[in-house]
Structure formats: structure tokens, C-alpha cells
Amino acid sequence: MRGRGHAILAAFQFLSRFPVTVQLDFTPELLKRSTRFYPLVGSAIGIVICLLSLISAWALPPLPASVVILIGWVYLTGGLHLDGWMDAADGLLSYRSREKMLEIMKDSRVGAMGVIACVLLLLLKVTLIASLLEKGALPLALLTVPLWSRWFMVHAIAGWPSARGVEGLAGQFDGMNYNSSRIAALLALLLSGAALVLLLLSGYEAELNWVQLGICYAAEPAAAWLIGSLAASKISSRLGGLTGDIYGALNEGLEVLLMLILVIIIH
Template sequence: MNRRVQALAAAFQFLSRFPVRAQLDYTPELFRQSTRFYSFVGAAIGLTVWCAAAAASYLLPPLPAAVLVLALWVALTGGLHLDGWMDTADGLLSYRSREKMLEIMKDSRVGAMGVIACVLLLLLKVSLIYSLLSGGWPPLLILLPPVWGRWFMVHAMASWPMARGKEGLAGKNFNGMEKRHSLAAVPGAAVLTAAAAVLFPLLGIGNFTLLQAGLSWLLLPVAAWAVGTWAARRMTAKLGGLTGDTYGALNEGIETVLLLVLVIIEYRL
């Protein structure tokens, strides 16, 4: 198995629960190389979610369909990023010192702030999916939030320091990420977005017009970068850098914001 295929398999094994059967030697170099394929993992998750949404929309009313689609979405990641969202909420919303916040985030137990943040996030996500399904056939554009959310994780690793240095899973395996790693992940995300643009006239138009779709392809990457940059800067200001938990939190937050953008475009433009 060549290095590129190993990196692709590593990305799927690390970020998802897709059954990728490969024996890999997980070195820090392999972890860093695998980041260029994070957007492909997002596309696989998004496409699976879209197929499930199409089937659920055909069989069920929008609300139970939306709940099942979100359950599948979480299951495909093993709750990895959702765990990061809860741990980050517990730490940042404790309003303690930097050291204490990092200690709280490292604790495997979930606190009140994490539970509240998780419930609110899932409620918002399911309501947004419901809105996108209420028109019947789900838009193919639903596969783009997972793509750009995972691209920003790579960008964040390369752009902001590690809060714990070389400690922890992120510090041991992703420390030393550079701008070239972030740039290497851009073509994959761009190609996947272009592929969605080509397939859009044939599949999953839903309530979206071609004008709305065009705005989505333009606004989603920009929104992912803008919202993610703002959040990463705020986290870095409080924690002195980012952690594995905050990368997951950034992905969850960006996915939700991009779903919100899609709903706004569908209902207001």
C-alpha cells in the first residue's frame, strides 16, 4: 500500500466509523499526511447522509426523518467531534483560568455546560435538517457542510498553536503542521464542491434554484473560513492555543452554521 493510500485510509479510520480494513503504522507523519483527505471523509459522510435523507423523506414525515438523519450523522463519526464540542463547552464556559479550563477539558466526565451545549446544538441541527427536508427531496448541497467543516480543522491545526504543546493526542500527532498541509487540503474540498455543482442539475435539487445553489457554493466556503477563524481566535485567546477537543468543536460549530446558511438561502433568497 503506497503512502497516499495509507494516508487516505488513516483519515477514514480516524475521523469516521466507515469499515476501512487496513493495518496502518500510525506515526505523526502519517497523521499529518492524512489531513489532506479530511474533506473526502466529510464528503463520504455528507453523501451517506444525503442518501439517508432521500430515503427517509420518501418514507416518513420531515421531523422523524430529520431525527433519524441526524442520528446517522452522529453515528458515522462515532460522536468524536460531538465529544470535543462538549469538552470545549465545559472548559470555556467555566470561566476559570487557562490551566483550569485545560484541566476540565481533559476530564473524561461531561459537566452541565457540556450537556447544555450538546442539547442545544443537536436541537438546532435537527431543526435545520427538518427545514431542508420539509420541501421533499433533500438538496445535494447538504453534503458540503461536512466537507468544509473538516477542511477548517486542517486549517486550524496549521494556523494556531497547540495549547498543550506536544502533550495529548493532537499535540503528539499533529504538532508541526504547516501552511502547506492546510493548502494541500484545499484542492480536495474545492473539487468535491465542484463535483456537487456538476451533479446538482441531475440530483437533489429540492427547493433550491440554480441561483440559490450558486450562492451556496460561494458562501459556504467563505462562511466556514470566517466563522471558524473568529471562533479559533477566541479559543486561542482563552486557552493559549487549540486542542483536539477544540478541533472537534470547530467542526461541529461550522457544520451547524453552514446548515443555517443553506436554510437562509432556501427561505429568504
């Protein structure tokens, strides 16, 4: 039980700003065990942001409320995945050699392409939040999107090699098998199912009909797997594997794409 508890705490401490004060030894084994609880972290982030959205929507018009919600979302993640998104943009959009792209991503400085990619991502994200807020579908997105994007991170860690071998953050997960991905997928299904039941019990079907809810519930994991796999395979072919920055970039990209799919379904 202690091992599982430490793995859960490690997942929260690594991926979020939730106040986990326990001192943990982040060995490669602990990091690998913690990945199966990444969807739980995503679910917790979604619940907190959902509560923030209720307060913001009550106090503010949709657009300012959406900005406040996005600020809270970024704060809870510590900007970890956004940093990966920017570094990945700097490297991949440089169109240099594999070695040069990896070198650029390793640099702590952010280049022009990283800044542009970050601004565009945040602009799209805030407009999607505003659209979902106006349609009354933001709770559905917040309770499901963050957990499925984080599940795919686990799938990516298990499914593609590390571009730098055993070096770097991705190298700490070297040798992780698909068991963690399968456990994380089961956990994500349970958590998203619980979220759907909660929404139905709260009378949420008044905003979205049963068909739309069912389509959303099925579309998100399918889209996360399909789109994420295509992106990871394409990037891996260019870099010879994935890196820690790429894991974060995949999470950010999938969050936006999954919200975009929800907007299309309910439009």
C-alpha cells in the same frame, strides 16, 4: 502511492466509522499527511447521509425523518466531534483560568455545561435538517457542509498552535504547515463542485434556482473560513492555542452554522 493510500485510510479510520480494517501505525507524520484528505471523509459521510435522507423522507414525515438522519450522521462520526464539543463547552464555559480550562477538557467526565451544549446543538441541528428537507435543499447541505467543516479543521491545525505543546492529540500534529490546508481546500473545492454539477444534472435546479445555488456554493467556504477563523482566534487567545477537543468543537459548530446559512439563503 502506498503512502497516499495509508494517509487516506488513516483519515477515514480516524474521523469516521467506515469499515477500514487495515492496521495502521498512527505516527505523527501519518496523522499530518492524512489531514489533507479530511474533506474526502466529509464528502463520503455526506453521500451516505444523503442516501439515508432519501429513504427516510420517503418512509417518514419530515421531523421523524430528520431525527433518523441525525442519528445516522452521529453514528458515522462515532460521536468524535460531539465529544469535543461537550468537553470544549465544559472547559470554555467554566470561565476559569487557562490551566483549569485545559484540565477540565482533559477530564473524561462530562459536566452540566457539556450536556446542555450537546442537547442544544442537536436540537438546532435536527430543526435545520427538517427545514432543509422541507425546502428540498438537504442534498445540497449534506454534499457540501461536512466537507467544508472538516477542511477548516485542517486549517485550524495548521494555523494555530497546540495549547498543550507536543502533549495531547493536537500535539501529534505539531509542525504541520499550510500545504496540507491548501491541498485540503483544493480537494474541498473539487468535491463541492462535483456535488454541484451532480445536483444540476439530476434536475435539482427545479428546487433551487441557479443564483441560489451559486450563492450557496460561494458562501459555504467563505463562511467556514471567516467564522471558523474568528472562533479559533478567540479560543486560542484564551487557551494559548487549540486542542483536539477544540478541533471537534469547531467542526460541530461550523456544520450547524453552515446549515443555518443555507436555510437563510433559501428561505
